[in-house]
Structure formats: structure tokens, C-alpha cells
Amino acid sequence: MSSDIEIARRAEINPIQKIAHKLGISDDNLELYGKYKAKLPLSLIDSEKIKNRKLILVSAISPTPAGEGKTTISIGLSEGLNRIGKQATVVLREPSLGPVLGIKGGATGGGHSQVIPMEDINLHFTGDFAAIEKANNLLAALIDNNIQNNGSSLNIDPRTVHWKRVMDMNDRSLRNTIVGLGGTTSGIPRETGFNITAASEIMAILCLAEDFHDLKERIGNIFVGYTFDKKPVFARDLNAQGAMAALLKDAIKPNLVQTLEGNPAIIHGGPFANIAQGTNSVLATKMGLSLSDYVVTEAGFGFDLGAEKFLDIKCASAGIEPQAAVLVATVRALKYHGEVSVAELNSPNVDAVRQGLENLEKHVENMQKFNICPVVAINRFVSDTEEEIQVIVKKCKELGIKVAVADVWAKGGEGAEELATMVAEAAESCTSSMQPLYDWEWSVEKKIETIAKEIYGAKAIDYTAKAKKDLKVVAELGLDNKAVCIAKTQKSLSDNPKLLGRPENFVVTVREIEIAAGAGFIVPITGNIMRMPGLPGKPAAENIDIDDDGVISGLF
Template sequence: MKTDIEIAHSVSMKPIASIAEKLGIEFDDLELYGKYKAKIPLRFIDKEKVKQHKLILVSAISPTPAGEGKTTVSIGLAQAMNRQNYQTTVVLREPSLGPVFGIKGGATGGGWSQVLPMEDINLHFTGDFSAIEKAHNLLAALIDNNLQNKQYSLGIDPRTVEWKRVMDMNDRALRQMILGLGGTSSGVPRETGFDITAASEIMAILCLADDFEDLKKRLGNIFIGFTYSGKPVYARDLKAQGAMTALLKDAIKPNLVQTIEGTPAIIHGGPFANIAQGTNSIIATRMGLSLSDYVVTEAGFGFDLGAEKFIDIKCRYGDLQPSAVVLVATVRALKYHGGAPLDSLKEENLEALQKGFANLEKHIENMLQFKACPVVAINRFTSDTDAEINLIVEKCKSMGVDVSPIDVWAKGGEGALDLADIVAGTCERCENQITPLYDWNWDVPTKIETVAKRIYGAEAIDFSSQAKKDLKKIEKLGLDKLPVCIAKTQKSLSDNPALLGRPKDFVVTVRNIEIASGAGFVIPITGNIMRMPGLPAKPAAENIDIDNEGNITGLF
């Protein structure tokens, strides 16, 4: 069996100008990054067309550690829809180098449902992550410079500064550190650390901004800390927003590439879903909807994380309305949530599969709470048996849910033609039905409780003493009307990764609540959320190599 990179290399890519032509974009309007990549100017966004065209959101049940192939399904579905003459663009996030070199691998799909050029996209691409990293670290440098500067000091209390530095790499050694050592000329010593770039508030801001003006305003609204006299300090007080926006002048523009079958693909931004909103930029989604009749997009991890935030945060800020929601389910994930050990998931196990249906049922119930019309896509793996696939189909039909087994890894768009027709039909039947879960004007504890009880299935919420202090701070700053972007493990519906399936009678503990006033949300932290991951014992980086001709191997 060929690997993803071997399949990618077996395909002749089309010049990016021919892909742009499908979207009605002239060659001279593209900002080229070589033969196969380009940026699209923001002027191509047409908000009237955005409202007229159909947005399809792809989410998933609670995943196994390896993921369930949402990106592959999104790409395969977009290819299938084009085969069925529904003019479609797929809009995705950019990969982070952390997973690429860590355990999960890249984020360009797989098999015959990939976006190309996969090596470029998985590595440096067009430099967006680098620009976000530099803008973030510029603010960090300006903060420490102001702490050091006696003449222009704002009087910031360094004990209240929580703005760290970022780097797009898994490196656990950078999580906590002391900077400013070496004497008075080397800065003010204080405790800080590094987060991974995908967890940066700058990433979240870029993906929620409307345009340059809105981006600059949001960057200026970043909360830094307090002065010694208790006055709040924002990035605008350091006059940081202009230079930060200048660093993002190209990163704000979405990137155009192609799928293996020549379907247009717009890829932009990459916030993680367990700490931020977990989806591509509002600009990219609007761009896709401006240029094509249908857009297939995805939200990170399970419906309880990415999709909830997509609807309650991104759609509210971006004035977006999904016309259909697809829930990706796999035999292996259902068996995993039914109690089967990870090393046995390739073996047929109808009993574990049946027990795992509880997880699927909860995610479908959650879709219905948003008034979505559920469509289940069973992403088939080679180890799945007909008996297992048929059992899932029967379960979905018994719940009155449209379902389609697909095989887009092996067959590309051809493997999801039935799903494409079901989704297109759902877009017509359920348009403008999806509604948010809560009102932003509610108090923060009520918003957290609503998500935790209705979406996760929690019995109660416990706020730590630190979380209660954070709530008072949020109210003092007048930020209590912002939406909540709950940080939670992706491995469970609860905040405990060990509770698989559909846990009940559990308590969600809010440890603290972070402020992302630039992005426009607050972040209740539940469980142990890692903002700077570490590499596994055998990282994926060990398998990646390049030959003398510049050909890369080992990416997946």
C-alpha cells in the first residue's frame, strides 16, 4: 500500500492559476508563492454571496489518540460534491509543526483525499505561522522592555503579566522558565515560559478578524496585566498594535492550493480546538463562500469542542450560518469508547462497538440541541468489517439520522458520492436552522454551566478559588459579556480523559479562567490542558528525511 506522500507524488499538480480560474480569479489578481500556492486578496470577499451560498461543517465523535480523519473526510466530501456538479471549495486550517513532528502527523488529509503540495503545507507553507509567532513575540519583547524602561514605564506589575512567548514546535523544556537573568541591563527577572504558536491569542485573533482595521483593533485589545496601582494595561497602551499588524500584512490573506482531484482548497490559520476556537479564519470561510456555491469546512476534535465553538463563537462573530453538519464516526473510535483496548481496534468486536454507540448518541443529541439536521459519515478503514459498518448504519437509521459509509482515503471523491448527495439535500432542507446554545449577555458562570451540562453531560460545575478570583477580575474589566471558549480534553466528553464513552454524573472543575480580550472570549480551563506539548518517545520527526534532489519522505 502506498503512503500518503507516495500518493501525493504520483499526482501531477495543476498550476495554481488554473485552480484560481475555477473560482473566477484572474492570474494577475493572485499573489503567487511559486507554481502551486497563492494568496487571495481580501477584496474578493462578497458578503452578499456569503449569505447566499451553503456552508457545510464537518465535525466528529470523540476521537481515538490518532484522530478519525475529519480533514480527509472534508477533502473527500468536497471532491465528491464537485464530481456531482455541486461547485465546492474546501476550507481548512494550516498544520502546526508540533503534531507534524510529534505523534499525530500532518493535517493535509490522506490517501486520495489530500491537499497539495502536502510537504509545503505541512512545513513552512507561506509563512503565516512564522508571522504570527513574530507578532506574538514582538508584544512579549515590548512588555519586557517597558518593565525595564524607567523613562517611559507604564508601571506594569510583572507579577500580573501572563503573556508568554510562542514557538511552533513541541518542546516541554520551554514550558516554565525564568527570564531576565544576567544583571540589571538584561531585564527584570520574572517567571514565564513558551506556548506553541497554535495556542497563541494572536492566532485566535487572526482567525476571528474581519479585515486589517478589525485585526489592529483586536490586537490593541489584548490584556497584558495591571499596573502597581491596579490599572488594567492593554497592548494599545504599549502602542504595539500597528507594528504587530504590519507583521501580519500577508498572513491575514488566505492561501489557495488544490486537492488531489483539482478541487480548490483555501487553507488559513490554525488555532487548536482544546484551547481556542479550533477552526480556520472567518476571512477564509467568507472567501470560500464568496467564490463557490458550497464550502466544506471542519472544526477540530469532537463536536463537543470544535463544533460548539464554531457555532457559538465563530458563527456569531462572522455572521455565518452552516446549512449542514456532518459528524464523522469510525468503527475504531466507537470500539475504543466501548471499552476495547487501543491495540485491539483492528479486530472485529461487535460488542464493544455496540457499547460505543453511547458516544455517538450523545454527539447526535448535541447536534439536535443546535437544531442541526445530523448527517453521519462512517469513515471506513481497511480493518473494518461489513458487519461492523452495517451495525452503525442500522443504529443511525433507528435514530432517524441520515448515514453514509465512505471510503475517501482509497477512492477519493468517488468514495463519497452518496454522502455528497445527502449533504446537498440537507443544505436545501435545513438552511438557516442552526442556533447558538447561549446568549452572550448571560453571566460567565451560566454560560460555562450551559455548555458543560448540555453538551458535555456534566452533573455540576465546581469553580476553584482561583477561578472565582478570575470571575471577579473579568467583571471588573467589563469583559463578562464575552463568549466562553472552554479548554477541555478532546479525549472525553468530560474533563477527565480517562472517562470514555458517554460518562454521566461527573463534575467539571474550572481551575482558572484566562482572558483573551483581543480574540473576544474568555477561556475557562478545565483539566490539565497542555499549551506547550512535548514530543513522544519516538517522534514522527525520526521518520522524516530528504534526499539530494530535495525529495522529502516520511511525512504523513
């Protein structure tokens, strides 16, 4: 069986100008990054055109170690839509370099459903992550410099500063560090650490910003900490927003690439879905909607995480909404939720599939809570049996939900034509309008309770003493009218990663609440959320190589 990189290398790759011409973009409006990548100017965004375009959201059931192929389905669906005569663009997040070299390898789809040039996209791309890293770390440097220099000091209490430096690499040794060692000229010693770049609030800000003015305002609103006399300090108090935004002058522009079948793909931004909004940038989505009749986009992890945040945070902030939503399910994932071990997932087990359907059913219910039209996509794997697939089809029909089998890994867009036809029909016939789950003006507790009970299925919420104290801080800062972005494990509908399927009668415990005032939301933390991953025992990097001709291998 050919690897993803071999399939991508055999594909005909077009000059990026040819892809741009499909979208009506002239050469003068392209900022070229080599032959096959380009930045798109924000002037191409047209709010009037957006009103009449169709946005398709792709999400999934609760993810498993086996992988559900959400990105692969998103790309394949876009190919399928183009095959049935719909002008479509897929809009995706950028891969984070740490996971690419760590546990999972590349993140550009798979098989015959990929975006290319996959090596470039997975490794540095157009430098957006590097720019975000520099902007984040500039603020960190300004904070420590202000603490050090008495003459211009804001009198910041170092104990209250939670802003960390970032880098786009998995490195557990950097999670907790001490800076300022080496004497009085080297700064004030304090505890801090590193997050991975995708977990930076700057990433979340960039992906919600509408223009440079909005970008600077959001950066200026970043909450830094307190002075010794208990006054709040924001990034604007350090005059940081101008220089930080200047470092992002190119990173704010969406990137244009292509699919294996020569259709447009826009890739931009990459916030995590368990601690941030988990979707590509507002600007990328609006760019796609300005240039195409249909836009297929995805939200990270399951519907309870990325999709909920896509709808309640991104859509509410940007004034957009999807006309249809696709829920990706796999036979293997349903068997996993039916208590089958990873080692046995390729073995036929109809009963386990049937048992795991409760997870799919809950996610379908969640989709309907937002008043959007759902379609279930069964991502076919070679190990699937027809009997197992029919169990899923039968359940969807019982629920009154459209369902299609998609074989995009093996067949690309051809394997998604049935799915594309269903999705197009849903998008064009759906008369309902998306309904957010909560009003931002509600109390923080009511917003958290609504998500936890309605989407996760919790029976109650418990707040630690630290979380109760944090709630008071949020209110004192006047930030209780912001969206809530609950940090939760992706492995379960609950906050306990061991509870598979459809857990019930559980209590969600909020340990603490962080403030992301620049991004425009607060972050209730449940469980242990890792923002600086470590490398696994055998990192994906060990399989990656480059030959004397510059040809890369081993990047899956």
C-alpha cells in the first residue's frame, strides 16, 4: 500500500496561479511563497458575497487512538462537491510542528484525499507559527523587562504573571522553568514555563481577528497579571500591541494551496480544540466564502469540543453560520466506544459497533440542539465489513438522519460523490437558522452549566475553591460577559478520559478558570490539559529523512 507522501508525490501539482485563477484571483493579488503556495490579501474578502454562500462544518464523534479521518473527509468532501458541479474550497487549520514530529506525523489528510505540497504544509509552511511564536515571546520579554527596570516599571507582581513563552515543538522539559537566574543583571527570578505555539492566546487571537485594527485591540486586551497594589495589567499597558501586530503582518493573511485533484484549499491558523476554539481563522473562512459557492471547514476533535466552540465562539463572534454539518464516524471508532481494545479494532465485531452507537447518537443530538441540518459520513476503512457499516446506516435512518459511506482515502473525490450530493441538498434545503447554545450575557456559571449538561450530558457542576476564587476575579475585571471555552479531554464526552461511549450521571469538576481576554473568552479548566506535550517513546521524527536531492521521506 502506498504511503501518503508517495501518493502526494505522484500527483500532478499545479502552479499556484492556476489554482488562484479558479477562484477569480489575479496574479497581482497573490503573494507567492515559491511555486505552490501563496498568501491572499485581506482585500479579497467580500461581506456581500459571503451572505449568499454555503458553509459546511465537518466534525466527528469522540476521537479515538485509531483516528477518525476528519481532515481526510473534509478534503474528500470538497473534491466530491467539485465533481458534482459545485464550486467548493476546503478551509483547514495549519498542522502544528510538534505533533507532526511527535506522535502522529503529518496532518494534511491521507491517501487520495490530501492537500499539497504536503511536506511544506507540515514543515514550517509560510512561517505563520514562527511569527505567532515571536509575537507571544515579545510580550513575555516585555513583561520581564518591565519587572526588571524600576524606572519604567508598572510595579507588576511577578507572582501574578501567568503568561508563558511558546515554541512549536513537543518538549516536556520546558513545561516548568525558572527565568532570571544569573544575578541582578539577568532579571528577577520567577517560575514560568513554555507552551506549544498552537496553545498560545496569540494563536486564538489571530484566528478570531477580523482585521489589523481588531488584531491590535485584542492583543492589547491580553490580561498579564496584577501590580503589587492589586491593579490589573494588560498588554496595552506595556504598549505591546503595535509591535506584536507588526510581527503578524504576514501571518494574518490566509494561505492558498491545492488538493490532489487540483481544487483550491485555504489553510490558516491552528488553535487547539481542547483549550481554545479549535478551528481555522475567521479570515480564512470568510476568504473562502468570498471566493467560492461552497466552503468545507472542520473543527477539532469531537462535536462536543471543536464544533461547540466553532458555533458558540467563532460563529457568534464573526457573524457567520453553517448551512449544514457533517458528523464523521468510523466502524473502528464505534467498536472502540463499544469497549473493544485498539489491538482488536480491525477484527469484525457487529455487537461492539452496535454498542458504540450511543456515542454517535449523543453527538447527533448535540448537532440538532444548534438547529443545524446534520449528515453522517461513514469514513470507510479496508477492515470494515458490510454488516458493520449497515448497522450504522440503519441507526441513522432510525434517527431520521442522512447518511453516506465515504471512501475518500482510496478514491478521493470519487469516493465522496454520494456524500457531496447529500450535503449539497442539506445546505440548499435547510430552512432553519443556527441557534447558539447560550447567550454571552448570561452568568459564567449558567454558560458553563448549559454546555456541560446539554452537550456533555453531565448531571452537575462542581467548582473547586480555586475556581470559585477565579470566578470572582473574572467578575471584578468585567469579563463575565465573554464566551466560555471549556478545556476538557477530547477522549470522552465527560471530563474523565476513561468514560467512553455515552457516559451519564457524572459530575464535571472545574478546577480553575483562566482568562483569555484578548481572544474574547474565559477558559474553565477541567481535568489535566496538556499545553506542552512530550515526545512519545518512538517519535515520528525518527522515521523522517531527506536524501541528497532534497526529497523527504517518512512524513505520514
